[in-house]
Amino acid sequence: MxxxxxxxxxxxxxxxxxxxxxxxxxxxxxxxxxxxxxxxxxxxxDGFAWDAGPTYTxxxxxxxxxxxxxxxPVERELELVPLDLVREHRFEDDTSVRLPGGSRSAQVAAFDAMSPGLGQRWVDHVASYAEDWDVLRRGYLENPWDPTDLPRDVAARLGSRETLHKRLKRTFKDERLRMVAGHPFVAEGHDLRNVPAWAGMTAYVEQRFGTWTVVGxxxxxxxxxxxxxxxxxxxxxxxxxxxxxxxxxxxxxxxxxxxxxxxxxxxxxxxxxxxxxxxxxxxxxxxxAIPPVVTHVGLEGPGPDLPHELVLHGEATLVVRTGGRAPDGCSAITVHGRGKLSEDILRALARHRVDVRAQVVTRVDRSPRDLVERWGGxxxxxxxxxxxxxxxxxxxxxxxxxxxxxxxxxxxxxxxxxxxxxxxxxxxxxxxx
Ligand SMILES: Cc1cc2nc3c(=O)[nH]c(=O)nc-3n(C[C@H](O)[C@H](O)[C@H](O)COP(=O)(O)OP(=O)(O)OC[C@H]3O[C@@H](n4cnc5c(N)ncnc54)[C@H](O)[C@@H]3O)c2cc1C
The missing domain is CATH 3.50.50.60 (FAD/NAD(P)-binding domain)
Known part of the structure; x- marks a missing residue:
């Protein structure tokens, strides 16, 4: 022992x-x-409660x-439930896509609704990661490995010079698809020019297994x-x-x-x-990698009718996450901000026609610095x-x-x-x- x-x-x-x-x-x-x-x-x-960080997995x-x-087993202690949508993306040209998880055909339909033909392009991109996922899952993520003696197929991927930025640029003419595919990395504070292309297999994992949350x-x-x-x-x-x-x-x-x-x-x-x-x-x-600006908001009355996660693309990227606990007749949301955010985050949100300012009962604002200090890194x-x-x-x-x-x-x-x-x-x- x-x-x-x-x-x-x-x-x-x-x-x-x-x-x-x-x-x-x-x-x-x-x-x-x-x-x-x-x-x-x-x-x-003030009677509201929000997840400080993760709201789904x-x-x-x-x-x-x-x-x-x-x-x-987890089922004896927690209710782990799938989310209908991974997230909704809204773009500056007023178009949007609601990205479902756990289903290839539903993703085809969602992107085709944005513009016919995009669905196939999207799922082809996602499918190109099936082998990366299989190789890296077995040889790198789930089983111990020796850094001086990596399996050849793992070493080939980790050694590849191709960046996600390059891969997405080559794959998609439509900038909106690039934004959807790059979002998980932008949200975590990365520059896509520095992210290796294989890391984009997140899109494959989302499509295949969906996203899940815990009731409560x-x-x-x-x-x-x-x-x-x-x-x-x-x-x-x-x-x-x-x-x-x-x-x-x-x-x-x-x-x-x-x-x-x-x-x-x-x-x-x-x-x-x-x-x-x-x-x-x-x-x-x-x-x-530095966390985003985070604002937890308690609202009087029902919150905006949004999926679990809404991404608003623009000069600043805003992410709205619904959920959290609220007193009767109230609701809770969390907003993350990244990029050029030169005004109050709820004002920036209102510019995207998600205006909750008149309903605010309470709010907790945390800068990236506050978060890093709070969690010691x-x-x-x-x-x-x-x-x-x-x-x-x-x-x-x-x-x-x-x-x-x-x-x-x-x-x-x-x-x-x-x-x-x-x-x-x-x-x-x-x-x-
Ligand atoms: C705003 C936000 C939203 C997120 N959303 C999601 C999401 O929806 N889904 C998802 O999967 N992930 C999400 N993440 C990422 C996820 O939260 C993290 O990857 C994960 O929680 C990190 O866990 P950790 O144990 O590595 O680090 P941390 O959670 O940072 O824990 C580190 C712990 O170590 C303690 N500590 C630090 N230094 C010392 C020391 N010297 N001695 C003793 N203790 C110390 C800290 O106090 C802290 O408790 C989000 C993160 C943030 C910030």
Missing amino acids: ARVVVVGGGFGGLASAVRLAKLGHDVTLVERSATLGGALSEVSQ MLPAVIRDLFRKSGR GMARIGAALEQRLATRRVAVLTSTEATDLVVREGRVVAVATAAGDLDADVVICAVDPRRLPALAAYVERSMP SPMGVLWQGRATTRQRLGPRTPVTGVYAAGAHATPGAGLPYVGLSAALVAAEIGPA
């Missing part, structure tokens, strides 16, 4: 801790803030696998995992910041905190490794800076013996599926006690 210390209590840390405890290890989790969950948590004010199988491999809010996943920490006897130290790792002769022996050192045979870094001096030198060529993980980024970040192994990396900074993209897979990889690398 190894003494494992998990640094960080966001989804990546929680998932790593419950998996390793189930494998029989003696696990301690340290979290700098007073509560667990990181971005997978709730914001509340792709690949629900990752969450199902996590719950099954660490205790009871995604933060319930964090709360369920917190309960599981107790069942699995994980020692949880909240309000405890890890300040560094103690490394002797190349091997980790403890995690340093303000309250003293915690002895460890194995450490899981589920935070931005830049925050731990012993790891910072290994990631000095990578940079974090960016939950958006590592900024894509070209194909080398996969080598410039850590995970699942690190150069320090006994130290592994999970979470958004250890994955090829932020988002709960990748983060959940990173925890599974770390657990597979370490193995049973």
Whole structure:
């Protein structure tokens, strides 16, 4: 049995801790803030509550696998339900597309409704990722791999110079399709000229598996995992910041905190490794991707009639997410903003004819800086800076013996599926006690 210390209590840390405890290890989790969950948590004010970060997930199988491999199946604890639409996109020329998930034919119909013939172009693009997904899922995302000995088909993809920008430009004459395909990366703060083309397989995953949410809010996943920490006897130290790792002769022996050192045979870094001096030198060529501006709004009366996610393209990209809890007769929405946002976000929203200003009862505004400070790093993980980024970040192994990396900074993209897979990889690398 190894003494494992998990640094960080966001989804990546929680998932790593419950998996390793189930494998029989003696696990301690340290979290700098007073509560667990990181971005997978709730914001509340004046009787309203909103998901602070994620409001849906792709690949629900990752969450199902996590719950099954660490205790009871997810169905016993949470209601994970599919969303009808992945999202609606509205463009500056007043056209729009409602993108359904989980169905190829429904996507053909949705794009054909925008302009006949676009449907086939879209699904051909998505289908071009089927093999990338298959190869990378098996050889890179779901099973541990050796960076010095990657399977040939994995290495060919990771080594490709083709960028998503180039691929989309070559594939689509219609700029709107490029915007739809590029959106998940723009939303996470990337420049498509720096994102490798293979990462666009997100579109394939959305089409094939759809997007899913949890009834009552995604933060319930964090709360369920917190309960599981107790069942699995994980020692949880909240309000405890890890300040560094103690490394002797190349091997980790403890995690340093303000309250003293915690002895460890194995450490899981589920935070931005830049925050731990012993790891910072290994990631000095990578940079974090920055979260958007986030405004949670409580409204009097019913909210605008919108799907779960609406993307408004323009000089600034605005994303409206419906959902959240509200007192009787009220409703809740969250708005994200990126790009040239030179006025109040609700005013910018009103320009797109989604005007909720007269209904506002309460609002919580968080700048990217507020969010990064709150979570001790960016939950958006590592900024894509070209194909080398996969080598410039850590995970699942690190150069320090006994130290592994999970979470958004250890994955090829932020988002709960990748983060959940990173925890599974770390657990597979370490193995049973
Ligand atoms: C606004 C927003 C919307 C999003 N929407 C979605 C979505 O709809 N779907 C989706 O799949 N993903 C979404 N994401 C991404 C998703 O939230 C993240 O990928 C995921 O939650 C990251 O989990 P994590 O554990 O890696 O990091 P975090 O959630 O950032 O957790 C890190 C934890 O470590 C703690 N910590 C930091 N430093 C230390 C230290 N030195 N010592 C101890 N503890 C420390 C922090 O306090 C925090 O609790 C969204 C993110 C944001 C910000």
